[in-house]
Amino acid sequence: MPTLYGHAMSRAHRNLWLLRELGIPFDHVPTDFLHGGNKAPDFLLLNPNGKVPVLTDGDLVLYESLAINLYLARRYGTKLAPADAAEDGLAMQWSLWVATEVEKTLFVACENLFFFPEAHRRQDEADLALRKLDRPFRVLDAHLRQRAFLLGDRFTVADINVASVMSLVPVAGVDVSAYPDMAEWLGRCLARPAADDWKTIAFTVPRPPTEAAWMQSLM
Ligand SMILES: N[C@@H](CCC(=O)N[C@@H](CS)C(=O)NCC(=O)O)C(=O)O
Structure with missing residues (x-):
């Protein structure tokens, strides 16, 4: 199951929007970016840029909100995904x-x-x-x-x-x-x-x- 890191009041909102459109189960860790959550050592291991959002899905660790959406649509999408x-x-x-x-x-x-x-x-x-x-x-x-x-x-x-x-x-x-x-x-x-x-x-x-x-x- 994918896990999305990032507070909804951030670019993570784009991914929450897409995940809700897909209707698939996912975990959400609301990593905060205004009070240092994005600079915590364990978060930096996921994204050395120290920015949210990040998606993990199995062994895959992905940052960049728009790339995350393109990945999710291709991996789990039916009607939301590009058709060809x-x-x-x-x-x-x-x-x-x-x-x-x-x-x-x-x-x-x-x-x-x-x-x-x-x-x-x-x-x-x-x-x-x-x-x-x-x-x-x-x-x-x-x-x-x-x-x-x-x-x-x-x-x-x-x-x-x-x-x-x-x-x-x-x-x-x-x-x-x-x-x-x-x-x-x-x-x-x-x-x-x-x-x-x-x-x-x-x-x-x-x-x-x-x-x-x-x-x-x-x-
Ligand atoms: N291009 C990145 C930008 C990510 C980004 O700037 N996220 C902001 C929150 S919306 C952040 O984490 N800022 C904290 C910081 O720059 O230290 C993306 O689209 O994911």
């Missing part, structure tokens, strides 16, 4: 696309709108990041104008990987009305029962006790 090599390529394309073209920039916007303590937020940094997101958001919007989900007419791991990264959009109150098909798809994905706790999670992000620790946790 072409869909496999497309699921990887969208997962790498969201990790490289969207995640970091969206994170910078969110840090400056929401995550950083108020004194450290810079509106100009947030505005610049949001301007940079216009290009990938237009690409995604145009893609979804032609189809209901990223790989076509069915919901797959590719939707979970992209929508879970983009769940920061409503958290930070980013205006995406210029991308109506993307916004509609994102709302539809995040409203799925298996993802539903993202709202509670997003709005109860725990704050470390001091401003210095808060900043450190985001580095």
